[in-house]
Amino acid sequence: MSQESEDEELIHIFIEEAKELLDAIAMSLQKWSTDLTDKTIFAALKRDLHTLKGGARMVSQPILGTLAHELESLCDFLLNTTMPIERKHYDLICAGQDRMNVLVDLLATQKPLLGIEDLVAQFKAAISGVEKPIQEEALPAQKKEPAKTSKEPEVTSETTNEVIRIKSDLLESLNNLSIENNIIRVNVSHYVDKIKLNLNEIMRLIKVFQEKASKNSGPYRPYSISDILGLFEACKSAIQIHSNVESLLSQQSRVSLELQERLIDTRMISFSSIVPRLSRTVRQVASELKKKIDFNVLQAEGEIDRNLLDHIVPSLEHLLRNSLDHGIESAEERLKQNKPEVGKINLRFFRMGHEACMEISDDGAGINVEAVKRKAIKLGLLAEDAKYSNEELIRFIFEPGFSTKEHISEISGRGVGMDVVNTVVKALGGNLSIESQTGKGTKCVIRAPFTTSMNRALLVTVKSQIFGILLSTVENIVLLDVKRIKEALKKQEVIVYNNKEYHLKYLGEVLGLEDNLSIPSNKESLPVLFFNFADYNAALLVDSLIGSQEVVVQTLGPQFKLMDMFSGATLLADGRVIIILDAYSMALERRKLGEIMERQVGAKREFTILVVDDSITIRTVTKNFLERHKYHVLTAKDGLDALEKVAVEKPDLVLLDLEMPRMDGFQFAEKFRSDIAHSSIPIIMITFCTGDTEKARAKQLGINMFINKPYKEPDLLEAVEQLLEIK
Amino acid sequence: MGPFETLLDIEQNCKANTVKIPRQIVTEKDWLGIAFKASGFNFVCPMAIVTEVLRWPSVTELPSAAHWFKGTANLRGHILPVTDFQGFITNKPHRSRSLSRVLVITLSGVSYGFAVEQVIGIERFFSEEKKPLDGIDHIEDYLPYVEGAFERNEKPWLILNMHAVIESTEFYHIVSFKRDYEPGI
Numbered sequence: 077m078s079q080e081s082e083d084e085e086l087i088h089i090f091i092e093e094a095k096e097l098l099d100a101i102a103m104s105l106q107k108w109s110t111d112l113t114d115k116t117i118f119a120a121l122k123r124d125l126h127t128l129k130g131g132a133r134m135v136s137q138p139i140l141g142t143l144a145h146e147l148e149s150l151c152d153f154l155l156n157t158t159m160p161i162e163r164k165h166y167d168l169i170c171a172g173q174d175r176m177n178v179l180v181d182l183l184a185t186q187k188p189l190l191g192i193e194d195l196v197a198q199f200k201a202a203i204s205g206v207e208k209p210i211q212e213e214a215l216p217a218q219k220k221e222p223a224k225t226s227k228e229p230e231v232t233s234e235t236t237n238e239v240i241r242i243k244s245d246l247l248e249s250l251n252n253l254s255i256e257n258n259i260i261r262v263n264v265s266h267y268v269d270k271i272k273l274n275l276n277e278i279m280r281l282i283k284v285f286q287e288k289a290s291k292n293s294g295p296y297r298p299y300s301i302s303d304i305l306g307l308f309e310a311c312k313s314a315i316q317i318h319s320n321v322e323s324l325l326s327q328q329s330r331v332s333l334e335l336q337e338r339l340i341d342t343r344m345i346s347f348s349s350i351v352p353r354l355s356r357t358v359r360q361v362a363s364e365l366k367k368k369i370d371f372n373v374l375q376a377e378g379e380i381d382r383n384l385l386d387h388i389v390p391s392l393e394h395l396l397r398n399s400l401d402h403g404i405e406s407a408e409e410r411l412k413q414n415k416p417e418v419g420k421i422n423l424r425f426f427r428m429g430h431e432a433c434m435e436i437s438d439d440g441a442g443i444n445v446e447a448v449k450r451k452a453i454k455l456g457l458l459a460e461d462a463k464y465s466n467e468e469l470i471r472f473i474f475e476p477g478f479s480t481k482e483h484i485s486e487i488s489g490r491g492v493g494m495d496v497v498n499t500v501v502k503a504l505g506g507n508l509s510i511e512s513q514t515g516k517g518t519k520c521v522i523r524a525p526f527t528t529s530m531n532r533a534l535l536v537t538v539k540s541q542i543f544g545i546l547l548s549t550v551e552n553i554v555l556l557d558v559k560r561i562k563e564a565l566k567k568q569e570v571i572v573y574n575n576k577e578y579h580l581k582y583l584g585e586v587l588g589l590e591d592n593l594s595i596p597s598n599k600e601s602l603p604v605l606f607f608n609f610a611d612y613n614a615a616l617l618v619d620s621l622i623g624s625q626e627v628v629v630q631t632l633g634p635q636f637k638l639m640d641m642f643s644g645a646t647l648l649a650d651g652r653v654i655i656i657l658d659a660y661s662m663a664l665e666r667r668k669l670g671e672i673m674e675r676q677v678g679a680k681r682e683f684t685i686l687v688v689d690d691s692i693t694i695r696t697v698t699k700n701f702l703e704r705h706k707y708h709v710l711t712a713k714d715g716l717d718a719l720e721k722v723a724v725e726k727p728d729l730v731l732l733d734l735e736m737p738r739m740d741g742f743q744f745a746e747k748f749r750s751d752i753a754h755s756s757i758p759i760i761m762i763t764f765c766t767g768d769t770e771k772a773r774a775k776q777l778g779i780n781m782f783i784n785k786p787y788k789e790p791d792l793l794e795a796v797e798q799l800l801e802i803k
Numbered sequence: 804m805g806p807f808e809t810l811l812d813i814e815q816n817c818k819a820n821t822v823k824i825p826r827q828i829v830t831e832k833d834w835l836g837i838a839f840k841a842s843g844f845n846f847v848c849p850m851a852i853v854t855e856v857l858r859w860p861s862v863t864e865l866p867s868a869a870h871w872f873k874g875t876a877n878l879r880g881h882i883l884p885v886t887d888f889q890g891f892i893t894n895k896p897h898r899s900r901s902l903s904r905v906l907v908i909t910l911s912g913v914s915y916g917f918a919v920e921q922v923i924g925i926e927r928f929f930s931e932e933k934k935p936l937d938g939i940d941h942i943e944d945y946l947p948y949v950e951g952a953f954e955r956n957e958k959p960w961l962i963l964n965m966h967a968v969i970e971s972t973e974f975y976h977i978v979s980f981k982r983d984y985e986p987g988i
Contacts, residue, residue: 541866588867588978630882632875633913634969635977642865645875645882653863653875653882723851725911726966 083135084352087183090135090693094180097128101173105166112166118155121169122148123690126735128176130764131693133786140179143192146199147172153203168202171195242342250342253335260328264321271317277310343383347425348376350389354423357393357704361400368407368418369400375425380432384524387504388434390703391497395436395520396421398494403440403518413515415439431506431548437519443512445469470510474498499634502643507549507660531629533646533656535622536603539589544646544656545605547624552606558595561602561617565593571604571615578606578615579663586616586662587641593617607659614663629656683800684708686727688718688744689762690736694785698731701789702796715739719747727757729799731792732779734763734770745777758799762787834930834953837906838923838960841889841897844942845960846919847926847953848906852965854914855907856922860885865978870896872977873918876905883907884977885916891974893944908965915969928953928960936961947971 101124104117129144150169154161172195179189284303351373362369404410404419411417424435445466452458452472473494501508506524525531525548533544534553554573564571564580571580584590595602603621607614627646632655636642640661646654685707687698692713699709710727712718714736721727730748734741741761748754758780763770771782781795804812836847837856855878862874862885871890876883885905890896897903902921907914934954936942942949942961948971950964968974 541864632882633884633915635884635886635915635975639978645863647877647880647882651877652861653877655863655865655875723849724909 083356086135086693086697089696090131090137091180091184093131093692094128094140094176097124098173098177098180100124101176105170105173109166112161112163115155115161118151120737122151122155123735123737125151126764127691130689130733130785131691134691134694134697137183137189139189139192140176140183143172143176143179143195146192146196147176150199150203165202168198172199246338246341250335250338253331253338257328257331257335260324260331264324264328267317267321267324271314271321274310274314274317278307278314281307281310340381343381344379345382345385346376347378347380347385348373350385350392351376353389354392354396358396358400358421361397365400366406367400367404369404370418370420371423372420373423373425376423378425378427378432380425384432384504387500388522388524391500391522392423392434392436393704394494394497395522396423399436399438399440399518403438403442405441409441431523431525434522435519437517439517442514442516442518443470443473443510444514445512448472467511470512473510474508502658507658531627532624533627533629533654534605534624535654536583536605536618537620537622538584538587538618540619541589542622542652542654543583543587544627544654545659546629546643546656549607549659550605551608553621554604554606555601556604557601558599561604562595573606573615576608576613578613580604580615580617581663582617583657583662584619587657605659607663614659616659616662627654627656683728684710684725685796686710686712686718686721686730688712688715688730688736688741689733690714691733694733698792701792705793707796715741715744715747718744722748722754726754729796730757730759731796732759732761734761742773742777745774745779749778760792760795760799762792834928834962836926836928836962838926839904839906839919840921840923841919842893842895842945844945845923845958846963847928847960848908848963848965850925852908852910853906854909857905857907857916859903859918860905860916867978869977870894876916878907878914878916881914883914883916885918886974888917888919891968892948910965910969926960928955934959 101121104121104124108114108117108121125144125148129141129148132138132141132144147169150172154165154169175190175192175195179192182189281303285307354373355371358369358371399421400419404421405413405415407417410419420439422435422437424433424437426433426435448469449458449464449472452469453460457472458464474497498508501522501524504524506522509521509523510518511521512518525546532547534547534550535542535544537543552573556571560571561580565582569580571578582590582593585593603618605616605618607616629644629646632639632642632645641658642655643658644656646656648654685702687695687702687709688711689695689698690713695711695713699711702709710721710725712721716739718730718732719739732741732744736744739747741763745759745761748757748759755778759778760781760783761774761779762783762785764785774782780799783792783795834847835850837850837853838845838847840846857878860876860878860883862876864874865872868874871887871894873885873887876885887896888906897918897920903918904922905916905918906922907916909915932953932955934952936946936949936952939952939959939961945961948964948967949961950967951962953960953962
């Protein structure tokens with residue numbers, strides 16, 4: 077089995093796409109069956125077959141690719157022939173479509189695919205005019221009509237939304253909860269109506285009392301017993317309604333919570349689902365570097381939020397590439413150091429409270445802390461006489477543009493990776509830590525809340541400003557006596573709590589809001605938050621605590637990527653934006669490190685490549701491939717979509733398919749080139765059709781290069797690099 | 804002239820005298836953008852990247868922020884960083900909020916807020932109105948972020964390159980820890 081076909085993820089994408097395309101083909105055939113002389117359906121039919129062919133070849137499925145190709149040729153023949161189209165032609169195309177459905181089903185169930193020689197021979201005979209009867213065994217009678225489809229005609233390959241499969245019992249319970257929620261809403265609304273009637277009655281009675289009181293000047297009470305009883309009843313009923321509504325609201329709160337938890341469940345997938353992709357990365361990189369690797373994945377059966385996993389996979393791939401390139405030594409070097417010839421990389425997945433942890437460890441050379449220090453000094457990030465622990469020095473590799481590698485390879489060394497990994501992890505409300513021992517290996521641990529939906533934050537005030545700190549990072553919250561705080565600050569800012577030493581800092585000072593702590597004389601105690609980070613214990617003093625609450629942490633965006641101390645932001649119920657502080661950076665006062673840093677942002681700009689193809693399989697394969705080589709990739713499903721994309725972001729290069737719905741490659745190129753700003757952007761056309769006519773047209777439109785589909789990855793990379801260098 | 808010839812004649816006459824529909828007239832030659840004022844200059848920003856124009860939103864200030872970083876705002880549930888456009892580029896913050904607006908610029912799916920002195924509106928320019936940057940005085944601070952200009956009523960309209968703004972190193976130094984700047988608005 078080839079490496080391509082082993083890639084389950086891509087096969088899965090292809091199968092989904094093929095099913096949608098076959099549905100679209102079935103719809104076209106259905107339309108054709110009503111009027112066999114109507115040749116307008118051939119354009120859509122050919123385009124769908126063409127897309128299917130491209131996808132099949134991209135995922136190394138030659139049987140499906142050939143069948144689609146032969147069917148496409150038959151459609152071409154029928155479109156251009158002058159002879160009348162008969163029912164047998166229709167039956168033949170239906171037979172081809174049926175066989176494709178069977179093949180896709182076999183592929184989905186991982187069974188060996190059937191042969192297609194019989195059908196191909198019939199197609200060729202039909203084209204050459206020597207027709208053979210359609211064999212009944214190849215074309216079961218009940219399958220002569222195109223397969224019925226439940227989808228609407230407009231649902232074609234253009235649908236690119238991800239499909240999530242949910243267990244039917246889970247969907248059932250979500251449905252029930254939703255119904256229950258609605259019933260409660262109806263009941264509450266009924267009581268709201270009722271209470272309105274009650275209040276109107278109370279108002280009426282009060283008016284009666286007022287009128288009677290104003291008319292009565294004598295010593296006798298103006299109210300009748302029935303008036304008072306009426307008011308009493310109305311109030312009693314209002315109180316009863318209030319209690320009913322309260323009970324309904326508490327029911328609704330339970331239902332909503334359960335609904336939310338179940339919905340979170342729908343987003344959970346097994347961590348093991350990404351193992352094939354990671355194994356493939358390791359295999360590929362190891363083979364490129366000619367290193368022997370034993371890659372083990374431990375405890376991959378746990379579940380994790382799909383959204384979190386989608387965001388974190390590229391980071392895991394980056395850490396694996398780093399381990400392979402920087403960490404694991406060559407076989408000769410390892411033998412010299414009495415290490416086994418085969419390097420070892422372990423990936424472990426585990427849960428700690430509300431956090432998902434992913435640990436990548438290797439038995440390689442470890443991080444050369446001295447080299448990191450030299451590079452940091454050279455880049456002006458660090459003063460020569462600065463004293464930092466090894467752990468702090470290692471964190472310099474998170475700085476943009478930081479790499480100790482002398483040479484840039486395709487795998488790593490550009491220094492644009494670890495800062496991105498750190499930013500991504502931070503954006504998810506997590507933390508990346510690295511431990512390394514020279515000569516023994518490196519261990520990277522990503523910790524992130526196991527679902528990205530909700531977090532609990534502690535809200536504190538400092539100098540009248542409110543800040544949030546993720547509660548999961550806080551070890552203890554204690555109200556400490558002011559005297560004790562003052563003593564600790566005198567004693568080099570060390571405080572002893574629970575027999576452990578903590579480095580005490582005032583948050584206002586760390587944030588640069590105040591230079592020295594001035595404690596108001598009326599305060600006897602102040603809140604102190606205690607943190608325990610690996611080998612560093614810290615305590616942060618704040619002005620006051622507001623409390624803790626559920627928050628949705630949002631990323632602050634790229635403009636904050638250099639700001640270690642802010643990990644995100646959240647919105648309060650009144651709409652105010654609250655900044656979430658990164659406790660680790662606060663505790664280490666990393667903003668001071670920031671002051672001496674001459675940042676290298678923007679020095680190394682990634683090239684942006686726009687991939688325009690109507691096949692989601694080809695778009696995904698090409699995007700993954702280019703991203704592995706550090707390109708920023710935009711994708712578009714056809715020419716029109718591509719024009720919209722380039723209006724917003726100018727690419728450095730375009731990879732263009734020829735045959736696409738709505739606007740084809742040539743039409744796009746013509747429009748694209750008509751804008752003077754795009755005149756020098758190279759275009760590579762990737763297509764099956766490379767006849768002389770097409771080539772001449774392409775040259776006229778300023779297309780720089782042709783590559784045949786399915787392309788070979790090294791050829792594409794070479795072409796891209798060549799054109800970008802020319803540029 | 805027979806009836807068929809008459810019809811042909813009418814057809815030819817029609818074709819010769821057809822007026823193109825407006826959409827065809829304004830094709831690739833024109834340029835559409837949002838115009839605004841900063842430091843006394845008129846700027847134009849491509850229409851496609853300006854997703855919204857806001858009145859000054861309420862912002863949460865950042866501790867020790869650079870004078871030009873105004874803070875973060877709540878844009879219908881999303882966090883929007885707000886930068887004083889003029890302050891960022893010239894180091895001289897503008898002081899009036901009455902006419903000031905915040906342009907929401909969206910690039911690569913990320914939104915950035917830029918506070919500008921005054922928004923003029925949507926302006927359409929034609930390629931004949933293009934003008935070289937050489938003859939325009941006092942735009943040194945803005946030059947790295949400008950990719951061309953139009954001239955109308957003897958006044959330059961500078962075409963902004965917002966990619967250059969967000970790719971500049973300084974744009975990421977939002978915290979200064981120094982208080983030696985001129986206080987802004």
